[in-house]
Amino acid sequence: MIFKVSKFTIKLLILVSSFILPGFFLASAQAEPKAILEANVVQEDYKTASLISGNWIVGVHIDAEENTNNPSLYSRIPSGWGNSKFCARSTDVTGRYTALTEYAFKHKWGGGLAKLNYSKKYKSLVETMNLKNSGIAIHKGDCASISEIFVPALWNATEQPVKTKAGNIRLIINLNAQRSDQVFARGTVLDTTYTARCFPLPQGGIAFNFQCLLEIPPEISGTLNFEVWQVRSGVVAKPRSAEIILQASS
Amino acid sequence: MHESDDPSSRSLIPPMAKQFFGFVKGMDTVTGSLYLVLVLIFAGVFLFYFLPREQSYIVFAETRSLSVVTDRNPELYWELSQATLCKAIEKPDTQASFFEVIKPDSDSKPEDQCNPAIYDVKTLNDVAFEWPEGIGVNLRLQQSGQLELLLSIAKDAEPLVIDGNDITDKSLLRFPATLLKDNGILVLTGKVQLGENAVMGARSLLEKGRYEIRENVSWSARYQLVQEGLLTIGDKVSVMRSDDESLMNGRVFIATTQGKPDLLSTVLTTQPARSVLSIKRADIDGKIKPNWISRLASDAWPAVLTTLLGLFGASLGIVQSFRNIGNRP
Numbered sequence: 001m002i003f004k005v006s007k008f009t010i011k012l013l014i015l016v017s018s019f020i021l022p023g024f025f026l027a028s029a030q031a032e033p034k035a036i037l038e039a040n041v042v043q044e045d046y047k048t049a050s051l052i053s054g055n056w057i058v059g060v061h062i063d064a065e066e067n068t069n070n071p072s073l074y075s076r077i078p079s080g081w082g083n084s085k086f087c088a089r090s091t092d093v094t095g096r097y098t099a100l101t102e103y104a105f106k107h108k109w110g111g112g113l114a115k116l117n118y119s120k121k122y123k124s125l126v127e128t129m130n131l132k133n134s135g136i137a138i139h140k141g142d143c144a145s146i147s148e149i150f151v152p153a154l155w156n157a158t159e160q161p162v163k164t165k166a167g168n169i170r171l172i173i174n175l176n177a178q179r180s181d182q183v184f185a186r187g188t189v190l191d192t193t194y195t196a197r198c199f200p201l202p203q204g205g206i207a208f209n210f211q212c213l214l215e216i217p218p219e220i221s222g223t224l225n226f227e228v229w230q231v232r233s234g235v236v237a238k239p240r241s242a243e244i245i246l247q248a249s250s
Numbered sequence: 251m252h253e254s255d256d257p258s259s260r261s262l263i264p265p266m267a268k269q270f271f272g273f274v275k276g277m278d279t280v281t282g283s284l285y286l287v288l289v290l291i292f293a294g295v296f297l298f299y300f301l302p303r304e305q306s307y308i309v310f311a312e313t314r315s316l317s318v319v320t321d322r323n324p325e326l327y328w329e330l331s332q333a334t335l336c337k338a339i340e341k342p343d344t345q346a347s348f349f350e351v352i353k354p355d356s357d358s359k360p361e362d363q364c365n366p367a368i369y370d371v372k373t374l375n376d377v378a379f380e381w382p383e384g385i386g387v388n389l390r391l392q393q394s395g396q397l398e399l400l401l402s403i404a405k406d407a408e409p410l411v412i413d414g415n416d417i418t419d420k421s422l423l424r425f426p427a428t429l430l431k432d433n434g435i436l437v438l439t440g441k442v443q444l445g446e447n448a449v450m451g452a453r454s455l456l457e458k459g460r461y462e463i464r465e466n467v468s469w470s471a472r473y474q475l476v477q478e479g480l481l482t483i484g485d486k487v488s489v490m491r492s493d494d495e496s497l498m499n500g501r502v503f504i505a506t507t508q509g510k511p512d513l514l515s516t517v518l519t520t521q522p523a524r525s526v527l528s529i530k531r532a533d534i535d536g537k538i539k540p541n542w543i544s545r546l547a548s549d550a551w552p553a554v555l556t557t558l559l560g561l562f563g564a565s566l567g568i569v570q571s572f573r574n575i576g577n578r579p
Binding site: 094178179181182184186193195206229231233234235236237238239 | 336338348349352353354355363364365367368369388390392398400420422447449450451452535
């Protein structure tokens, strides 16, 4: 049986496929999360007043392509966190928007990428947040606990990290170092030390005022020991440290 | 006829205005004209004070810190006797070996010393220099009474050279406690912020102060006080442009505070421009700008006008009374 295909049908097919195919390839480029976790919002507010943040690390992120469907939050959660809660602390640079969101796995967790559903209460505000004007720090334990063990977040971003010219990925760490003139930092993982570049943010916010960039090879998995030296009036304070658990994308 | 069917009820003239015109129509020509003149005067006065105008600010503050990003001002020249320069070693953060030599300082270390892993320390005997444009200066009074300047120099900024030393970004310039007593006031011009964020452990807060807002309110070219207020501990004060909220250039005078050696006495002034006073507190981000009520309340002209109109009205009343007496049969 022979079908007669008109020129109009061909044009229509080209037109339809031009819309469908890019979407298909984009979808396949983003890795599928192994789990989607519901958000347990412990606190979320936008105040007319600024809150002074008491945490010194207020954002641990991987620099990635901007997501078009925000708010979105992904993270590679290690298998060891499967039995406990973990907390996402979010703030904008002014300290007016703050949120504490707890997550927990219902089933056995073998580690990998998880999509963390995020509150839509302040959707119009949160969807415009980026790594310059906000920070999110995902730490082990519930939101009442103070932990210095973090996993990097993909905040309002896709799963595709931005690569540097050297092919590295970039960790972006927001610090609340209010009284510091200068900040120096480095990260050590698997016996290799990587020097960070830390600089004050021009807007000098209440919630955080310094940002550190740490470039590391994308294939590294392990616990990165992040050390920070703060300098004020020529005096170097005792370094502070935190752990950032890295998992390479498989 | 039902009210909604009345064509006059669908008129564009509001009912109050119609009542007024009806009221005026019922009068004789002189009285009606007088009423119209009064209404026009009232509308004119309201419009005059309602119109936005330029503000000039004067901020008096007792503070331990202030920040300035210098503007282009050839008169901005400092000539001082002695200083200590802690010249920041350039880009130590890019050298992995830096972390091998950096050692935290002990808590008992005197605050007038600089960590040798980060700074190259020099004593300067001839501190005479011109401030180039775009230099970030964070000036703070130390507990020892020393005046310390943290200098932020952008990559594309003009070089700052002091006593033959090309100053690097994040260098510290320290002056002895007797600086202001020996040399008189210091002046800086540019984008000024008085005080610092009131955060845990802050030591260089603005302690107290007050502000004055001046506007050209009357027909004369004189700028007069239209609003004033107080500053409180922890305030961070600046003047911003109304349109884009960017910091405005101003001039700040820095002097010692009588009887309080641990505080700087500062006066910030700005040129007239459409601007707002920004006061940041831990719990308030306030923007202060006079409105038409403060203009009206601070200007003597409305009071003069009211008195004159009152006198005029009273005189008319007296004349009318005499006419009524004369017209009696």
